[in-house]
Structures are given as structure tokens and as C-alpha cells.
Amino acid sequence: MEFKRLRYFLAVAEELHFGRAATRLDMAQPPLSRQIAALEAELGVQLFDRSRSQIRLTQAGQTLQEHARQILARLDAAYRETKLIGAGGAGRLRIAFVGSASHGILPNLIKAFRSAYPEVELALSSMNNADLQRALVQREIDVAVARPELKDEEFRRELLYREKLILALPDTPHFAAQAEIRFADLADQTFVLYPRRPRPSYADVVLGICAREGFQPARLELTQDFQSAISLVSVGVGLSVAPESVARTQRPGVIYRPYVGFNPGTALTIHARLDNRAPQVMNFFGIARKHARRHAQERKTAQDAS
Amino acid sequence: MEFKRLRYFLAVAEELHFGRAATRLDMAQPPLSRQIAALEAELGVQLFDRSRSQIRLTQAGQTLQEHARQILARLDAAYRETKLIGAGGAGRLRIAFVGSASHGILPNLIKAFRSAYPEVELALSSMNNADLQRALVQREIDVAVARPELKDEEFRRELLYREKLILALPDTPHFAAQAEIRFADLADQTFVLYPRRPRPSYADVVLGICAREGFQPARLELTQDFQSAISLVSVGVGLSVAPESVARTQRPGVIYRPYVGFNPGTALTIHARLDNRAPQVMNFFGIARKHARRHAQERKTAQDAS
DNA sequence: TTTGCCAATACCTGAAAGGTATCGCATGAC
DNA sequence: GTCATGCGATACCTTTCAGGTATTGGCAAA
Numbered sequence: 038m039e040f041k042r043l044r045y046f047l048a049v050a051e052e053l054h055f056g057r058a059a060t061r062l063d064m065a066q067p068p069l070s071r072q073i074a075a076l077e078a079e080l081g082v083q084l085f086d087r088s089r090s091q092i093r094l095t096q097a098g099q100t101l102q103e104h105a106r107q108i109l110a111r112l113d114a115a116y117r118e119t120k121l122i123g124a125g126g127a128g129r130l131r132i133a134f135v136g137s138a139s140h141g142i143l144p145n146l147i148k149a150f151r152s153a154y155p156e157v158e159l160a161l162s163s164m165n166n167a168d169l170q171r172a173l174v175q176r177e178i179d180v181a182v183a184r185p186e187l188k189d190e191e192f193r194r195e196l197l198y199r200e201k202l203i204l205a206l207p208d209t210p211h212f213a214a215q216a217e218i219r220f221a222d223l224a225d226q227t228f229v230l231y232p233r234r235p236r237p238s239y240a241d242v243v244l245g246i247c248a249r250e251g252f253q254p255a256r257l258e259l260t261q262d263f264q265s266a267i268s269l270v271s272v273g274v275g276l277s278v279a280p281e282s283v284a285r286t287q288r289p290g291v292i293y294r295p296y297v298g299f300n301p302g303t304a305l306t307i308h309a310r311l312d313n314r315a316p317q318v319m320n321f322f323g324i325a326r327k328h329a330r331r332h333a334q335e336r337k338t339a340q341d342a343s
Numbered sequence: 344m345e346f347k348r349l350r351y352f353l354a355v356a357e358e359l360h361f362g363r364a365a366t367r368l369d370m371a372q373p374p375l376s377r378q379i380a381a382l383e384a385e386l387g388v389q390l391f392d393r394s395r396s397q398i399r400l401t402q403a404g405q406t407l408q409e410h411a412r413q414i415l416a417r418l419d420a421a422y423r424e425t426k427l428i429g430a431g432g433a434g435r436l437r438i439a440f441v442g443s444a445s446h447g448i449l450p451n452l453i454k455a456f457r458s459a460y461p462e463v464e465l466a467l468s469s470m471n472n473a474d475l476q477r478a479l480v481q482r483e484i485d486v487a488v489a490r491p492e493l494k495d496e497e498f499r500r501e502l503l504y505r506e507k508l509i510l511a512l513p514d515t516p517h518f519a520a521q522a523e524i525r526f527a528d529l530a531d532q533t534f535v536l537y538p539r540r541p542r543p544s545y546a547d548v549v550l551g552i553c554a555r556e557g558f559q560p561a562r563l564e565l566t567q568d569f570q571s572a573i574s575l576v577s578v579g580v581g582l583s584v585a586p587e588s589v590a591r592t593q594r595p596g597v598i599y600r601p602y603v604g605f606n607p608g609t610a611l612t613i614h615a616r617l618d619n620r621a622p623q624v625m626n627f628f629g630i631a632r633k634h635a636r637r638h639a640q641e642r643k644t645a646q647d648a649s
Numbered sequence: 650t651t652t653g654c655c656a657a658t659a660c661c662t663g664a665a666a667g668g669t670a671t672c673g674c675a676t677g678a679c
Numbered sequence: 680g681t682c683a684t685g686c687g688a689t690a691c692c693t694t695t696c697a698g699g700t701a702t703t704g705g706c707a708a709a
Contacts, residue, residue, distance in 0.1 A: 039345045041666095055687060068667045070687060080422070082429025088618035090675060090686070095621060097429035104421030108414060115410030116386070123388025123403035312394035315401060347697090361656060374698045376656060393656075 040112060043105040045072045046084065050102045053092045125316030127156040132321075133164050133172055134182035136263040138305055141282035142198060143182055146328050150321055157317055165232040165262050166239070169308070179309060179318050184239070184280070186306035193313075195325050197305040198332045202246075203284060204294050205270050205277040212276075212292065220298030224252035227275025231266045233259040242301065243278045249299045267291060280305075346418060349411040351378045352390065356408045359398045431622030433462040438627075439470050439478055440488035442569040444611055447588035448504060449488055452634050456627055463623055471538045471568055472545070475614070485615060485624050490545065490586070492612035501631050503611040504638045507601070508552075511576050511583040514596045518582075526604030530558035533581025535572045539565040548607065549584045555605045573597060586611075 048058040049069070059066040077084050084098035094102065122128040130150075134143055151159065164172065169181035170189065181187065186194055204223075206212040228247070230240035240259060247254055258275055260266045266277045271290035280303050284293035307325050309318045354364040355375070365372040383390050390404035400408065428434040436456075440449060457465065470478065475487035476495065487493065492500055510529075512518040534553070536546035546565060553560055564581055566572045572583045577596035586609050590599035613631050615624045 039347070041345070056685090065668055066687075067669085067689080071689090072666080074688085080426055080429060082426055083620070084425075084429075086618065086620075087687075092687090095429070096434045096623070097425050100428055101421060101425045104417065104424070108417050108421065111410065111414050111417065115407060115414065118410070119386055119390075119403050119407045120388055122406055123386060123390075123401070128402045312392065314389070314392075317402070362654090371699055372656075373658080373700085377658090378697080380657085398656090 040109070042072055042076045043109060045069055046076055047102065047105050047109070049073055049085070049092075050094055050098060050105075053094075055092075121156070123316065125157070125320045126154060128315075128317050129158045129160060130180065130315075130317040130321060131160040131162075131178040132180040132182065133162045133169055133178045135165060135169070135184050135305075136163050137184060137280055137283055138182045139163070140284075140286050141200070141280070141305060142328060142332055143305070146197070146325055149328065150324050153324060154317070154320060163262075167232065167235050173308060173310060176310070176313075179313060179315065180321055181308040182305060183308060184303055184305050185242070186304065187308050189308075191311050192308040193311050193322070194306050194308045195322055195329065197307060197325060197329050198336075199302050199304045201281050201295070201302050202243075202278050202300050203281045204296050205267060205279045205283070206292050206294060207270055207273040207276065208290050208292050209273065212294070218294055218296045220246065220296045221250040221252070223247075223254075223276065225255045227256040227258055228254040229258045229260065229266045229269045229275045229277045231260045231262050233261055239303075242303070246278070246299050246301065346415070348378055348382050349415060351375055352382055353408065353411050353415070355379055355391070355398075356400055356404060356411075359400075361398070427462070429622065431463070431626045432460060434621075434623050435464045435466060436486065436621075436623040436627060437466040437468075437484040438486040438488065439468045439475055439484045441471060441475070441490050441611075442469050443490060443586055443589055444488045445469070446592050447506070447586070447611060448634060448638055449611070452503070452631055455634065456630050459630060460623070460626060469568075473538070473541050479614060479616060482616070482619075485619060485621065486627055487614040488611060489614060490609055490611050491548075492610065493614050495614075497617050498614040499617050499628070500612050500614045501628055501635065503613060503631060503635050504642075505608050505610045506586050506588055507608050508549075508584050508606050509587045509590060510600050510602050511573060511585045511589070512598050512600055513576055513579040513582065514598050515579065518598065518600070524600055524602045526552065526602045527556040527558070529553075529560075529582065531561045533562040533564055534560040535564045535566065535575045535581045535583045537566045537568050537572045539567055545609075548609070552584070552605050552607065 045058070045062060048062050049055060052058040052061065055070055055073075056066050059069045062069065073084070080097075080101075082097045083095050084101060086093040086095055118127070132147070147159065147161070150157070160178075162178070166183050166185075166187065169178075169183050170187045172178045173181045173187070173192065174189070181192075182197070186196070204218060206218075212218070224247075228243065230243050232238050232240065244254070256275065258269060260269060263279065263283070267279070267283075267288065269275065270277050271288060273290070279293070281293070281295070307322065309322065351364070351368060354368050355361060358364040358367065361376055361379075362372050365375040368375065379390070386403075386407075388403045389401050390407060392399040392401055424433070438453070453465065453467070456463070468484070472489050472491075472493065475484075475489050476493045478484045479487045479493070479498065480495070488503070492502070510524060512524075518524070530553075534549065536549050538544050538546065550560070562581065564575060566575060569585065569589075573585070573589075573594065575581065576583050577594060579596070585599070587599070587601070613628065615628065
């Protein structure tokens with residue numbers, strides 16, 4: 038049995054005339070007659086009453102007509118839906134990101150993707166770099182937004198943007214009074230860093246700055262992610278070092294301040310498995326690339342102006 | 344697109360291995376690979392991730408798999424249902440019969456058909472001979488059970504059984520007292536006959552008997568069908584002449600009695616359009632033929648014994 | 650580097666679908 | 680009754696395409 042035969046059958050069932058049906062199907066009448074005869078033979082059933090000069094559907098023909106309509110409609114739906122998903126116009130995209138990414142351009146990027154592909158369902162979650170790597174490898178997510186970039190040859194990556202590091206300080210008179218803070222002067226402070234595991238991690242980047250500035254922090258508090266670290270800062274446990282984009286979101290008990298000293302900056306990068314060429318992923322990277330370029334351009338313009 | 348391709352696709356989607364899928368489909372691997380590739384080309388969509396040595400369904404592949412399952416299930420249902428109806432094992436059969444048929448073997452015949460083909464829906468109705476003929480010609484019914492047989496070369500027919508005529512008399516002392524009733528003695532009675540239109544009809548058969556017995560009824564009351572005629576007899580309007588099978592159903596106010604005199608008998612015959620070779624009709628005729636034979640045999644045996 | 654597995658490709662063969670011409674049969678006109 | 684007409688079925692040819700065998704290519708494990 039083939040779809041073609043069902044289509045032929047439907048045409049004849051609707052026209053009740055082989056010649057007209059053949060015309061409508063853009064073919065000659067003899068092969069159409071033969072296909073219908075073959076269909077009847079295949080089913081072992083009379084589908085048409087050919088008595089006299091007039092053709093009528095038998096009961097069996099009527100039920101087959103009903104089924105054929107539904108089958109072909111369903112086939113058409115399968116066709117359209119599959120093509121749409123295959124083109125990335127629908128489906129599902131699982132994105133995970135580090136906590137500190139939710140303050141930068143990532144929200145805009147996601148908004149842009151949503152408006153470009155409204156039918157793609159986004160599954161968003163937040164995790165630290167190590168979990169991002171594991172989840173990506175195990176195909177639990179499609180896209181990882183990490184800081185700094187994940188070291189894995191099997192990943193496709195696109196740099197979203199670079200930014201300076203700033204200090205996240207508890208809102209105390211001690212810090213508020215200072216016009217300028219030198220990193221080297223922070224040796225006796227408690228540093229709240231993250232993630233605790235696995236090491237080396239972003240925490241070691243900050244410890245690297247300390248070393249470069251000639252000290253080891255007096256006290257070290259390690260948390261699992263950025264959000265927890267900032268919480269500890271807000272209740273006065275100590276200070277932290279964060280990407281400057283997080284300063285856009287003000288939080289009671291926390292003040293953000295630039296510092297004087299070694300500032301390697303930090304970069305936000307999106308990743309996907311190289312072998313995951315799903316159109317949803319490729320489209321996301323496409324939009325991300327445009328966003329990254331525009332953002333870089335804007336920073337450059339702003340820098341030139343200042 | 345063809346069903347075969349969907350089946351191939353499903354096999355590969357389930358096995359996730361072209362070689363095993365090909366074995367399961369009882370074919371070689373290369374043509375299977377080609378068919379899948381053709382399907383992907385036709386849809387313009389990647390259905391499988393062939394990265395590394397392992398095969399995975401893409402999102403598009405997953406949705407197609409879902410659709411394909413439903414389409415093939417539906418196709419299978421269409422197949423089975425159409426074949427069943429085509430073989431007469433299901434569907435619908437419209438039977439109409441004259442009122443006087445509901446007392447003879449027709450109920451048994453219908454019961455027999457129902458138990459042989461329980462899935463065939465029976466649409467039963469009652470009408471007089473003239474309407475039976477019209478309804479059959481206009482394809483409003485499939486089978487007509489008529490008395491006497493319908494004169495039309497375009498009908499297939501099968502005689503169900505012949506029977507004697509008897510008198511249907513009002514339950515009065517006058518008739519109850521007589522041991523034997525001679526038809527010729529009924530000249531001064533009111534005859535309740537049917538149908539009124541169109542003529543000639545069964546009413547004229549009875550008038551023919553009267554003529555043969557040498558009289559015309561003193562009074563004539565014409566009704567549209569057998570049921571109405573018997574009702575009139577039951578309230579004492581007059582007498583009627585009926586097939587003896589109706590006597591099996593006793594009715595208050597009516598007594599059935601044989602008579603002495605000319606008795607041409609009457610026959611119940613089933614009809615269908617010659618061009619209606621629907622299996623439901625053919626099956627009904629088949630059962631009817633068996634019933635007719637058995638009934639004739641029983642009567643003969645009973646006759647020989649007496 | 651080699652071996653093995655597995656899908657893809659090359660090439661051939663055969664079945665089947667489509668086209669043209671024609672037949673057979675019924676219907677309706679004269 | 681005969682003839683013309685309409686329409687589906689059949690005969691025969693051509694072309695397309697699905698399937699088979701042999702082989703290649705690429706990746707992964709030994």
C-alpha cells in the first residue's frame with residue numbers, strides 16, 4: 038500500500054469518474070484505473086460499484102475514504118511539523134548558564150532568540166562551570182553559557198563578551214569612605230570566592246590576582262556559586278570579586294567598586310557539542326554571534342569617546 | 344513519500360542501527376541507508392545524528408517517529424476495517440418488509456443473520472409492497488421482503504416460503520359456533536382488505552377468491568396495511584383474509600380459522616437490486632436460502648406424516 | 650599502526666508505474 | 680435496429696526506481 042494509491046483513491050471517490058479524477062491528478066486514465074484495481078485486489082475488496090455507466094462507492098469504499106482522508110491529513114501534519122523542527126522553527130533548546138551571567142547580555146540574547154523563534158521552547162537552568170561541562174558532555178543540555186570558557190576540544194564556542202573585574206564589598210563605612218581602593222590593600226580582608234569544587238576554578242583566578250598583588254588573603258570563604266557568595270558579602274562576611282556586569286543589579290548590603298591593580302578581566306562564552314548540529318543550536322549561535330559583535334562595537338565606540 | 348519509507352524509518356529509529364534494522368526488515372543494508380537518505384532529502388531535514396559510531400534521533404526525527412507510528416497504526420486499522428466490511432463482517436444492511444411478514448420465519452431469519460454477523464448493523468423498517476419496490480429502486484433500502492413478489496427484472500429474488508390463506512374473524516358467537524366455514528358463505532360479510540393504494544394489490548387477490556367462489560363482498564373496507572386491517576377485525580368491523588403464519592400471534596378479539604374453498608396461498612419473497620452485490624446483501628440471501636430450504640423440508644415432513 | 654565495525658557509494662538488475670493506442674460495453678439518438 | 684458516443688478496461692511499450700552485491704571510507708579500539 039502506498040500514499041499515492043490512497044490519493045488516487047480519494048480523487049476517484051470524490052469525482053466518481055475515472056477520467057476527471059485522472060485529469061485532476063494530472064495523469065492518464067488507464068494507469069489510474071489500474072492502480073485502483075490493484076488497491077482493490079490488495080484489499081480483496083470491492084471499493085466501487087461500477088454497474089451501469091455510473092460509479093458509486095461501496096460501504097467498504099466509504100470507510101476507506103474516511104480513513105484515507107485522516108491518514109493523508111496526518112501525513113501532511115507530520116511533513117510540516119518535521120520540516121519546521123528540522124529548520125529550527127520549533128522544538129526545544131536546553132540552555133544552562135553560570136549564575137553571574139544573568140546580569141549581562143544573556144537576558145537580551147535570550148529575548149532576541151525568543152522573538153526570532155517563538156515556537157522553540159527554552160529550558161533554562163543555572164549551574165556552575167563544572168556542571169555545565171558535565172551536562173554538555175552527557176547531552177543533558179544543548180548550550181552552556183560559562184565563565185571562563187570550558188576547556189574541551191569537543192565543544193563549539195562563541196565568546197559573548199569580555200569585561201573587567203570589580204569588587205563586591207559589604208556596605209560598611211570602612212569601604213564607603215575610600216575614594217579609590219587598591220587591590221594590594223585588601224590583604225587582611227576575608228575573600229568570599231566560588232566555586233568550592235572542583236578546583237582549579239574561578240576562585241583560583243582571584244587567588245592569582247592576590248598573588249600577583251603580593252599577598253594571600255587573610256581568610257577565605259568558599260561557596261558553591263556566585264549567588265551564594267554575594268549573599269555572604271551582603272551580610273558582611275567579607276568581600277568578593279565579580280564581573281562588572283553584575284553591578285547593574287544593585288543589592289542591599291552590597292556595593293560594587295572598581296579597584297586599582299591587576300585586572301585580567303573575565304569572559305562569558307557559550308558552548309555546544311561540536312557534534313550537536315541541531316538547527317536550534319546553530320540558530321542560537323547565530324544570534325549570539327550578532328549580539329557579541331554589536332556589543333563589542335558598542336564598547337569600542339564608548340571607549341573611543343571617553 | 345511512501346508507507347514503506349515510514350516503516351523503514353521506524354525500524355532504524357527503534358534499532359538505532361542500520362544493519363540490525365535491515366535484518367529486521369529482511370533486506371540488505373545499502374538500500375535501507377539510501378531510503379533513509381532519500382527521506383531526509385525529501386524533507387530537507389536531518390533525521391538522525393550519525394556522529395561517531397553511534398546513531399541518535401534528532402528532534403525532527405523524534406517527532407516524525409511519533410507521527411509515523413500513528414500513521415501506520417491508522418493505516419493498519421483502515422486495512423482491517425475495510426477488509427472486514429468488504430467481506431460483509433461489518434457494516435450496515437437496510438431491510439424493509441411487509442407488515443404480515445413479522446409473524447412468520449422472518450424474525451428467525453433476522454436472528455440467524457444477527458448471530459452470524461453480529462457486527463452488521465441492521466436498519467429494519469416496515470412498508471407495503473409498492474413502497475418496497477420504490478425504496479429498492481431508489482436504493483433507500485438494500486433488501487425488500489415482499490408479499491407477493493415484486494415484478495421487476497432488475498431484482499434478485501429468493502422465495503422464503505409459501506403458505507395457505509386463512510380467515511381472520513371477529514371473536515363473535517356467530518363464527519365461533521361453526522365447525523367449518525365455507526368461503527362461499529361469506530358473501531354477506533364485510534371484508535377488510537389492504538393495501539388501499541396502489542391497485543392492483545393483495546386486496547385484489549382476495550377479491551379474486553370471492554369471484555371464484557361466486558360473489559362480490561357485500562361491503563368492503565380498505566386499509567393501508569395488514570396491521571390496520573387486523574385492528575379493524577378485532578373491533579368487529581368485518582373479517583379479513585391473511586397468511587396462516589399470522590395466526591401464531593393470538594390477538595384479543597380476533598380468531599383465525601381455515602376455510603373451505605379456493606385457496607391460492609401466498610408467498611413471501613426477499614428482493615435486492617441485481618446490481619447490489621454488497622457482501623452484506625449476498626450473505627443475507629445465503630442465510631435466507633438455507634432457511635427457505637429447511638422450512639420447506641419441515642413442511643414436507645409434517646405433510647407426509649399427517 | 651592495524652583491525653574491525655558500520656554506514657555510504659558504485660553499479661547492476663528487475664519490478665512496477667506511467668504513457669499511448671485500442672478494445673468492449675453500455676447508453677441514447679435517429 | 681443501427682450508429683454514435685462516452686467511459687472504463689486491456690495490451691504493449693518505456694522509463695523510473697527500489698533492491699541486491701561488491702566495495703569504499705571513516706572512526707574507534709586494540
